Amino acid sequence: MTNKTPTRRLKVKLASNKKRTTSQRAWLERQLNDPYVQQAKSDGYRSRAAYKLIEIDQKFKILKPGQRVIDLGACPGGWTQVAVERVKSQTNPKARVIGVDLTEMAAIAGATVFQGDFTEEETQTKLIELLDGKAQVILSDMAAPACGMTDVDHIRIMVLVEEAFNFAENILAPGGAFVAKVLRGGTEANLLKRLKLAFQKVTHFKPPASRKDSAEMYVIGIGFKG
Template identity: 40%
Template sequence: MAGKDEYYNRAKQQGYRARSAYKLKQLNRELDLISSGDTVVDLGAAPGGWLQVAAEEAGEHGRVIGVDFQRIDAVEKGGAPVETIRGDMTEDETKAEVKEAVGGRVDTVLSDMAPNMTGEYNLDHARSVYLAQQALETASDLLGEGGDFAVKVFQGQDLEGFKDDVAHEFAFTRTLSPDASRDASSEVYVVGKNKLTGPVRVGDELDVEIVDEGEEGDGIAKVEGFTLFVPEAEMGDELRVEVVDVKPRFAFAERRD
């Protein structure tokens, strides 16, 4: 049995609206994108297969918001309550409506958005990257510290640059091609884990003063209240450093003086 038939039939048998539900199931199984009680925003959510999975994983104490310019029938598979917004995520009006509906920070932003296919590979790729960038902007705006992001994008010349953009915003990134993707598809999913909200990023060069000492003997500098660990530095040192690793609540830097 062909892979696409297997997942299509499985979706019908298990009550999912689309075979794509199994893509999210695999992403979540491997990278723990959705936990019980989470608030999840799903972009490009029609017909609702990802909404069903997200609602199951977030559970009755969670919340799921789906957005698409196509109508989405009410989701009643169980788990978290699901709200839907009809709109185009490339438009500022829709982005503002989503932000107002959320009313705060969310735990996970998902995007399965895809362009209308033209059959011209480079054009379809460029349009998919554009939609992925819109999703990343939305994730940067809505996610709280430590939040997660997963987005579909077609392979092509701009993929590596987009992955760099995601890596700039998250502590950990990974690219996957779920088993449920069709064999002929060029789609991959770029995942960002643990949203960074601190004031520094990898590659930043800064002039800092060492104001404390860590448990491992590293010097500690503060950047807008954010902790920066600097090996081979002592209290009172004033030095230039380069940030080499960033976590949600602290970062590591190396001396450049």
Template identity: 45%
Template structure:
């Protein structure tokens, strides 16, 4: 299923099939899916306890629980902190940051994101200085935490997808080093093998601790893990 199809998916509707008989919702969705991969994705979504929990608790995406579980281990979200969320659509991580008591929360994404009370959201490109400047206007001081759940659209070609993901991680890490307040933290999605040698060296030279976390909400079949860097050494930055 394409990323666009996933964004458009609204979940089970409970409608009857064309025969007029009540059918299992999972079978209805799978029947109308365009490919085997689409069917598998839809079935997985409808059987996922985190998806159901997100709907019940008002989070926009199951990814909210990844951040909650990472925070339970790493204690990233401090009450009164300032948070930047790179690649924030559909807004689950923004919701978590606001709910955890962040003083100021800003986010940016190429996709439009519905407003969230307590968050300043910009539709734009993190590579565009003007877009970044618009986002940073939502903060009165340097951020204490930079988050990134960015992921490139997959092509099906493993090496290409890996390189695209690496580029996003490098971009997020560079942003953190440029903007974080001294003592701040950074958390970013990475994939198989963890962070690259170059990114790991960048983080280790600029933070006091760097580790990888695989939260329970991250599916066991998924190659994603998250790198968490704490204790930004602002004074050593050029």
């Protein structure tokens, strides 16, 4: 996997004789013309989302060889693949990458992945057992199914972010990092206050790989105080 910067190609248009709805045509054309989608295929990543984590890590330097990493909402595995590469868990015996998602995932070399509901105590207990120690990085690309109502969607994802942070507080090693997806508007004041108390630095970041019309961005906590 080369982690190349995607470049623009000539625009592809779908044949008009195919029986597709307007929305289906728009989605397919966007996929065909998305440089990140094409680069993901070339680099062997399971999703274009891999480049979001690559760009986050390029800016904030959170993933290092030998670290223990938990990836929440991991399916289809793009972030897990990047974590494996950067902590070198296939060759470094100290490194460990664990991914969990509601959807079943195919195996990833260098990582332990399993199906489960992160919000359930049983799943969190299993993550802790598999980790066998403290984590240096907690990643969360979790998102609840969107209903189209901005306020409701924001509340749903914030519930997941808060759950992820509650977990991180108990399992992160001092100096560790936390990355979680939020929606436009950022992190709610109460949670942001908690994050700022727990980390030396807290910031919001929208990686270039995140589509411009997407409301998503990421809250990043660096230097967990323990």
